[in-house]
Amino acid sequence: MQDQPITIRSWPQAILHLDADAFFASCEQAIHPELRGKPVITGKERGIVAAASYEAKARGIKRAIGLVDAKKICPEVIALPSDYETYSLFSVRMFEILRRFSPDVEEYSIDEAFVDLTGLRRKFHCSYEILAAKIQETVEKELGITVSIGVSLSKVLAKVGSKFNKPNGLTIIPGRDIHRYLGKLSVDKIWGIGPNTSAFLNKLGIRTALEFARKDMDFVKKHLSKPFQEIWGELNGISVYPVTAEPKSSYQSISKTKTFTPPSTDERFVFAQLSKNLENACIKARRYGLAARKLIVFLRKKDFRNIGIELKLSRPTAYPAELFDPLRKGFDQIFQAGIPYRLTGVVLSDLGPENRIQQTLFDDPAKIEKMEKIYHTVDELSAKYGKHTVQHAASLPTKLQMQHEGARGDIAARKTALFQGENKRQRLGLPMLHVKV
């Protein structure tokens, strides 16, 4: 049984998965040659390891551990703050390289991509393996970072391949060899199978990916829901997840959360955090031309339990001025005095295009138009002078707290924004808005 190949029924696809090695740390080493060969970690600003170079990993530093522990494990470790702008540039260039080989490139995350190579052997006059090796070499030559690649019949199998040999690995999994790669892979390592499902599968006596793949369809349908039935198919070499090349242009929901330590019982402070979340979420929604039908407000208690409430909106909107009342209402229903909270969050959901908004009989068109103008100006100001040049009064207590805590900012830049923002604000006579201090 162990040595029996998996029977393939589908038309052979060639899907490549690329995963950059220790991406953030590698980018740093690529820009700063003096860091090459040294243990480097990023995430300094958060106090935890966001990414560790292979040199750091070799010394026992793992992701998500505290900076203090990392220093203890390896005193010579070089800790850097995460520089997302730079990593994004590397990311963009990496995807550009991939598109030279195939138009079907899915930008799965900042450091991962799927590429559909099906049919490209003829075009490039070489095997998929050589094609993948060329991609790998090009990325390393042009960007100075290494990537690991897997190529197989489905996305899930390509993922198995890219993880199989890291860093700088290249693993091709043809249909006849699938069983060799799944035999030693425990189910919780499969993309899409988390701790819950793997515990459930273990209970059914399934420990390895191969044991799972070998189950018959009736068994899988009987015990598991659709997403896992699909994974089962993918493991058997049946491609069910397409490679989607279209970039993400819209959202189902937009959320903003913020953790603060220590947890707070201060109602004004907690509500101010929430207001800021709401403003940020609205800014993003407007940037994508979206309006929300639903607003979800939630708080996380000190013990990590969440309490939330969902509010239906009388009309779709992405304007804080319209959302503060619902926000307040929701907040009042879930906030309990004396309970310490560590996080606030806001979700704008049931998003739809903001134009063609249906106006009900109760809407006041003049009022709506006025608000649209105000926020258009706010967005313009923010684009020019930086985010939060203009802020709602309700969000101010977070700023006061920050100053109180001694948080530093670029005072000069802030002053400029303040004055320019204020002049404009006065000229326009913005009503419920306050310029940030």
Next chain:
DNA sequence: TCTGGGGTCCTAGGACCC
């Protein structure tokens, strides 16, 4: 992993209707 922030999709079960 004792816990950061941002997402997606699926399902069960209740409400309501005929």
Next chain:
DNA sequence: TCTGGGGTCCTAGGACCC
């Protein structure tokens, strides 16, 4: 008022990903 069957819509919450 009860019983039975069947459909749709919505919501809460689960599970997973990077």
